[in-house]
Amino acid sequence: MKVSSIVAFILAFVLLISGIYGLNIGPVSLEGRQYEQAKQIGSYICLSCIGLTGSTVSHTLTEDTLNRLKKIDYPVKIWIFTSNDCPTCPDAKAIILNFTLENSNITYEEIRLETQGQFFDAYAVSELPTLIFFNKDGIVLRKDNFIHKVVGIDNLQKKVIEAIEMVS
Amino acid sequence: MGKIKRIRTISQSLSLIIINLGFLGIFFKHLTGPVFNCYACPWASISCPIGLLQNFVMNGQVPTYVLGTMGAVFVFIGSAFCGWVCPFGFLQDAITFVKSLFKKNSKKIKRKPQIKNKSKDLSLITRLIVLLAILVLAIRYVDTIFCKLCPIGTIEATFPYQVANGFSYNIWLGARIAILILLIIMFFIVSRFWCRYLCPIGALAGPSNKISILKLFHSGKNCEGCSICKDVCPLDIEVVEDPNSTRCTRCGDCVDKCPKGNLAFGLDLFGLVTISPFKKKKEKVSEKKLVTPSSEGIPGSNEKQTDSNIIPPEERDILDEFKYREKGTLVERPAYMGFKRGERVYLPYEEVKKIGIRPPKTSLPVLLKQYSEGRLAEDYNAPEAFVEEKLEEKLSETPKSIPKEEVDKKHFEKFRVANRTELHIDHLKYLKELDIPIEIKAIANNNKEVPAVLLAIIDASNQINFEYLNARDQKAEWYYKDSLPSIYFNGKYYSGLLSEDELIYKIKLERYILDNVSLVIDYTRCIGCNNQSCKKVCPIFKNIPILNEGYGIYPLAKIGCSLCGKCLIECDRGGISFIFGEKLVIDSNFSIDMIKKNKELISTIYPETVMLFLEKNKKHSNRALNFTIALSYLSHGKLSYQIIDIVKNQEAVLKKKIGAIPCFWISEKVQISGMVSESSILAFIRKISKWKG
Structure with a gap:
């Protein structure tokens, strides 16, 4: 001993x-x-890890989303906050990629925790994955004076298309 | 709640606040520790080691930082964080506390069965399996699978997020809530269930108890039969055998509750330097050791020895008493009291003085000679100037501070005088020689109901402690009062005739019991007894030394016990029993729990006398005796018994047609012979209740 x-x-x-x-x-x-x-x-909470959002989700866009997406004629930029160890971030990224493929007005940028941590602090992001939206002037979409964030991957398509419509 | 437990609860509460300081905006999430606290909690200020472990493993790294942090804590204080800091442990303690509130007699420590569990302790293995499974799943699925099901995450993260962000449902959420509910149910059934079987941190913390600097020490003194430490341990550890068990959470409940202070925390630096609160090494203790009762402190033992030194027992004679006027004399009954002239009675001298009867003029040798020849001297004069005391006046003078019982007693003493009767000289002789205290109680509506013959018997001996109880008195509640007056000999109801011969025979029987039965105390069971109910119920136990080991045999006659059986019933540890004979016959399986449980049934039986046919120094005879004593007490003395030694009274055995020993005999139809067990006794009790009722 x-x-x-x-x-x-x-x-x-x-x-x-x-x-x-x-x-x-x-x-x-x-x-x-x-x-x-x-x-x-x-510091950054993986929402799927605490059972708040589904682990898997379909990447293909629904017809309703496609129809609404066709009507978007103004540029929208989406920032997607991810990290290396976030299991649902790739799913969120794949869905946003589909959005950009369907409509060229929509662009996205990936903000990685490991390299661009300062943006997490700037936009007060603590959950992963998180999406925020910018208009053509680079002004972030706000709702009730708070930055409008789409968090998690539950009903992601629906939430994203609603946010894109709000950007107008 | 003990002192340590109180400090621990404070520590747990403070820790819960400190590791969740996020509500003040204070975060130090680069820190981790061996505590189970979800870092996804909005307020969590430190990181969860298991979450970090999974993330590092997922990334293909060896989690040196997490393992190092936990290891650094473990090598110093072992698993103390589990008991003093961990919030999940706190939750489990809180549930155990709630559980104790619902239980009856929560003040008493619940006794766990003494049966040793021979199966191996698998708790560490299950915890290791959980830890390995967590790591394997994290590597295989590159996901924090454990976090998806983690119960503390459900409480600390899922619920707050659900409340803040609105309810959403998915299969993992359902699963984790189900797991939490299941675990909470298990916490109510098994205390510290998570720490015991599932905690992955405990898989690392547990073994560290063996090597950590902080260690639990046992003094090495004999703790056999106590096991309070095991009873209070939330993890059911055999603390004495393995103080540094892999299950231990260092909660210190055992240290808190140990009645002898045999457990304490100390330091042990790699086995080289040991700072132990106890310096002695553990001694080996022999299992069975007979302790010869020392006469020290036992009432009566010293006096008896001195008496026998002065007057050898052979030389003592009843007639010697008459030489001393102080002790008593034969007096003639006063004629006006309703007795025949010349009728004599033996009275203590104090009584003679009190009632003012003149002692006979004839010298004692002459008087006795006349008595032996069957003729009495006629030259007694009528009592001179008998002044009747004004008792009522005296009673009214009694100061108020004297308790009512005493006034009653005085009143009784005064008024009973008129009912005296005379005893046979042989009986007088026997009663004078009586050297064992016998308790007699009479319950009656008034003092005149107390039989005169009984009073005469009482007065004839110094050893008889007599008490008169009024039937309406609160004190008399315990006693059987259906046919008054009730006479109790040593706590046993006497249902026979109130004749001189019968009463003397009863005293002889009682004396035989007291001469041949001994009290046995199993001291190993006394260790750690907090109740000390024996001392509360009987003053005799205050004079008996309570030792730490072995057995003490005390002959009843020596300690002045009247064998009422109260101690046998009241001792909740089974440390008291009685044996018929002198030899110590150990009966390890003896228990009267079933009899105790059925005390209401037993208390309803009708007065009955049992003949107990026993053989000396036999285990089953002793057991039958103990059952009978218990029954007798629980039946409020209605079940009186007499012991018959089958070796000495073979005639009785043949006459009663006793088949097997021990035998519990009431009549030829109503008896149990052979193995007397608790269940057979109870069946028998039911039988006599039916039979009578």
Whole structure:
């Protein structure tokens, strides 16, 4: 028991220091120290992870969405906030991509937590995935004086098309 | 609530606030710790180690930071965070507290069965399986699968988001709410169910108890038979055997509740430096050790020895009493009291003085000679100047501070004098020689109902403690009052004839019981007894030393016990029993719980006398004796018993046609012989209730 306690003691501190000083061990080496990564992971809430939004969703647009989308004749820019470890962000991205393919007025930009963290703070985004919308002048869409955010992937198509219509 | 528990509750409450300081805008989410607190909670200020672990693994990293942080805590204090900080543990403690509110007798510690669980402790294995499954699922599906089902996430994150952002439903939500409900139900059934079987942090925290610097120490003193630590432990750990169990959450409830202070926290640095509150090493304790009762502190034992030194028992004679006027004398009954002239009675001298009867002029040897020849001297004069005391006046003078009972007693003492009668000289002799205290109680409507012969018996011996109870008195509630006057000998109702011979025979029977039955205390069961009900119900126990181990045998005659059986019923630990004979015969399976439960049925039976045919120093005989004592007490003394030793009274055995020993005999039709068990006794009780009723 003496030896095992000494070994455990040393191991614990080796792991702790290596985690703090960014000595990443493992098949994938990411930039940044692990405690900074921990802050990122902890700070932004993956909504699907707490059971608030479905894990899978159909990417193909419905007829109703397509019809409404055809009527959009003004430019709309969508920012989609994602992160590496967000499981539903790829789904949200795929749906928005379909929107842009159907109507060239609509463009999107992906804001990644790992590289563009400052935008998360600027627009007070703490849930993933989150979508915000800009008009042609680059003014963000607001609703009741708050930035209108579409959060999660539940009924995403419906929420996005409504927001796009509101941009007008 | 003990001191440690109170501090712990404060610690848990404060921790809950500190790790959820997000409502003040304070976040330190780069920090993590071995606590189960969802970081998706809008207020969570630190990160969840399990969530981080999954994310790092998903990204293909070795989670050195998380493991290092938790490990650094574990090597110092083991799993203390689980008991003192973790909010999910706090929730489980709160549920246990709520559960205790609903239960009756929540003040009493619930006794858990003493049966040792021979199956291996699988709790650590299940926790490890959960941890491994979490990691494997995270790697395989590149998703935080555990977080989707996590119960603390449901409480801390899902519900607040649902409230804030409107209700939405999906299959994961349904699943996680179902899991939470299931777990809460389990928390009501099994305390700390999550920590015990499922907690993935506990999978790492548990083993760390064995190597951490903070350790729980046991003093090494004998704790056999106590197991209060196990009873109060929310995780049912055998604390004495394994103080640093992998299940332990370091809550300290055992330290709090240990009545002997045999448990305490200390420090152990790699086994090299140990700061233990107890310095001695654990001693081996022999299992069965007979403790010979010391006469110290036992009432009467010292006096008896000194008496026997002065006057050897062979030389004592009833006639010796008459040499001392202080002790008593034979007096003639006053003729005006309604007795024949010349009728004599033995009276203590105090009484003689009180009632003012003149002692006979004839010298004692002459008087006795005349008595043995069958003729009495006729030269007694009428009592001189008998001044009747004005009792009523005296009673009215009694100061108010004297309790009513005492006034009643005095009143009784004064008025009973008129009903004296004379006893046979052999009986007088027997009563004078009586060296065992016997308790006699008479319950009557008034003092005149108390039989004169009984009073004469009482006066003839110093050893008889007599008490008169008025039937309407509150004190007399316990006693059987259907046919007054009721006479109780040592707590047993006497249903026979009120004749001199019968009463003396009854005293002889009682004496035989007290001479041959011994009280046995199993000291191992006394360890950790907080109630001390024995001391509350009987003053005798105040003089008996309570030891830490072994058995104490105390002959009833030596300790002045009247074998009422109250202690047997009141001791909730089964530490008190009685044996017939001198040898210690241990009966480990003896229990009177069923009899205790049916006390209402037992209290309804009609007065009955049982003949107990027993053999000395036999386990089953002792068991039958204990059952009978319990029944006798629970029936309010209505079931009186007499013991018959089958070795000495073979004639009686043949006459009553006893087949097997022990035998519980009322009549040829109503008896139990052979194995006397609790159920057979109860069946028997039902039978006599029907039979009579």
